[in-house]
Each structure stands twice: as C-alpha cells, then as structure tokens.
Amino acid sequence: MSGGPVVLKAEGLSKRFGGLLAVQNVSFSQYAGEILAVIGPNGAGKTTLLNLLSGVYRPTSGRLELLGEDVTEKPIEYRCHLGLGRAFQIVRPFPEMTVHENVTVGALFGKRGKTLSAAREEAYDLLERTGLAPQADKAAHELTLLQDKRLEVARALATQPKVLLLDEVMAGLRPAEAQEAVALVRSVQGSGISVLFIEHIMPVVRDLADRVVVMDQGQVIAEGTYREVTANPQVVAAYLGTEAELHA
Numbered sequence: 206m207s208g209g210p211v212v213l214k215a216e217g218l219s220k221r222f223g224g225l226l227a228v229q230n231v232s233f234s235q236y237a238g239e240i241l242a243v244i245g246p247n248g249a250g251k252t253t254l255l256n257l258l259s260g261v262y263r264p265t266s267g268r269l270e271l272l273g274e275d276v277t278e279k280p281i282e283y284r285c286h287l288g289l290g291r292a293f294q295i296v297r298p299f300p301e302m303t304v305h306e307n308v309t310v311g312a313l314f315g316k317r318g319k320t321l322s323a324a325r326e327e328a329y330d331l332l333e334r335t336g337l338a339p340q341a342d343k344a345a346h347e348l349t350l351l352q353d354k355r356l357e358v359a360r361a362l363a364t365q366p367k368v369l370l371l372d373e374v375m376a377g378l379r380p381a382e383a384q385e386a387v388a389l390v391r392s393v394q395g396s397g398i399s400v401l402f403i404e405h406i407m408p409v410v411r412d413l414a415d416r417v418v419v420m421d422q423g424q425v426i427a428e429g430t431y432r433e434v435t436a437n438p439q440v441v442a443a444y445l446g447t448e449a450e451l452h453a
C-alpha cells in the first residue's frame with residue numbers, strides 16, 4: 206500500500222493548550238488509497254491531531270500538506286473543497302431535520318454551484334449506500350446509535366472527499382454492528398477514498414488498517430502494520446493499566 210502519491214503529509218505538527226502539548230512534533234504520511242489507523246490511550250492527542258488535519262485548530266508549529274498542497278494556514282472550508290471529509294467522535298447532525306435533509310446539507314456544502322435537486326438525489330444515493338434509505342424521512346434525533354454513525358459517515362461522504370477522517374465512528378457499537386461499519390469503510394476505500402480513522406476497538410483496527418500510527422502523550426511512539434505495532438514493547442507499555450484492550 207505504501208508508495209504512490211501522498212494524500213496527507215504531516216511534518217512536525219504540534220498543538221499547545223496552555224501548558225499542555227497535546228500534540229507534539231507529529232510527522233506521518235498517508236498514501237493514496239490507504240486506510241491508516243491512529244490509535245493510542247485516552248488523552249494521547251488523537252482527536253487534537255484530527256482537529257489539526259481538518260483545520261479546526263491551527264498548529265502551534267509544523268506543516269500540513271493535503272493532496273500536494275500546503276494547507277497549514279487554510280480554513281476548514283478550503284480543505285473540504287480540496288477533498289477532505291470528516292466525521293466527528295461526537296455525532297452532531299441537525300436533530301430536527303430529516304436524515305435525508307442532513308445528508309443533502311453535506312452535499313450542498315461539498316461543492317459550489319450544485320442545485321438543490323442534484324444534492325437531494327446525491328444524498329439519497331448515499332443513504333442507500335450507507336444502509337440508511339429506510340430512515341430517510343425520519344428526524345435525525347430518532348436514529349439508533351448505529352444509524353447515527355452511518356449518518357455521520359454519509360454526511361462526510363456527501364462532501365465528496367478524497368480523504369476521509371473518522372473519529373471513533375465504531376464506538377459503542379455491538380460487535381455485529383461494528384462488522385457492518387467495517388464493511389462500510391471497506392466500500393468507501395473501494396470507491397477510491399483514502400481513510401484515516403481513530404479507533405479504540407482493536408479487532409476493527411486489525412481488520413481495516415493497512416498501517417497504524419500509535420500516539421501516546423502527544424507523540425507518535427510507533428508506526429507500522431497492526432502486527433508490528435502491537436508487538437512493540439513501547440506500545441504495550443503505553444497501553445498497560447488502561448482500559449483499552451491491546452490484544453483483542
């Protein structure tokens with residue numbers, strides 16, 4: 206999987222909150238078509254890193270390239286139009302709008318000059334693809350947790366990303382549901398989208414990730430295949446005494 210064009214390149218990214226370096230000198234590359242997992246114990250800096258990638262935060266130092274372009278100082282919308290999509294750890298659809306309307310908003314946001322009817326049609330296709338078509342006319346707040354996660358992915362896909370960032374979209378799912386979500390991410394990859402995901406559920410990481418980046422206390426402590434990083438003594442030590450199961 207490595208080799209080929211780089212879609213995301215982080216060089217020495219850091220983010221300081223007051224006295225805390227939540228992300229410290231993080232560098233990695235993601236290659237086109239690759240599924241890259243970012244793992245690490247609670248508070249390791251994973252979500253902060255994703256916020257740096259998507260443009261929610263500007264880095265305290267470091268540089269970020271998206272699809273060959275320096276986007277370090279670019280806002281969220283610019284990165285989105287360039288091809289970066291994101292689903293959030295805390296799902297936040299518009300609760301009173303229908304499922305279909307929520308995805309339509311994503312489709313309208315992704316591309317300038319799209320007509321409402323084209324966006325509505327596209328949104329419906331995405332609902333079919335993510336298994337949400339039966340819920341199309343329900344209000345978003347009526348969804349189950351699994352359906353919520355699907356909606357979050359559908360909304361991110363609606364912006365037509367080339368790179369999709371997912372923050373714990375499997376959290377709280379039952380194993381069978383997580384397997385469905387794994388299949389959805391695989392199909393996203395199959396359509397040519399590179400996926401970077403944060404995940405605590407190790408079987409999901411094992412099944413999905415081409416490569417794994419491990420963070421602890423803001424830093425990258427290991428990088429490699431699932432087998433390589435889970436055999437790494439520094440990674441094992443970082444997980445000791447945490448609730449996360451490293452070998453699931």
Ligand SMILES: Nc1ncnc2c1ncn2[C@@H]1O[C@H](COP(=O)(O)OP(=O)(O)OP(=O)(O)O)[C@@H](O)[C@H]1O
Binds near residue numbers: 225
């Ligand atoms: N906006 C903020 N202001 C101050 N500190 C923050 C902020 N966001 C995160 N932090 C701190 O930065 C550190 C990294 O947090 P982050 O949310 O990135 O971790 P995480 O790896 O995503 O954890 P989890 O697995 O629990 O989601 C933590 O110590 C957290 O308390």
Ligand SMILES: [Mg+2]
Binds near residue numbers: 251252253294
């Ligand atoms: Mg997090």
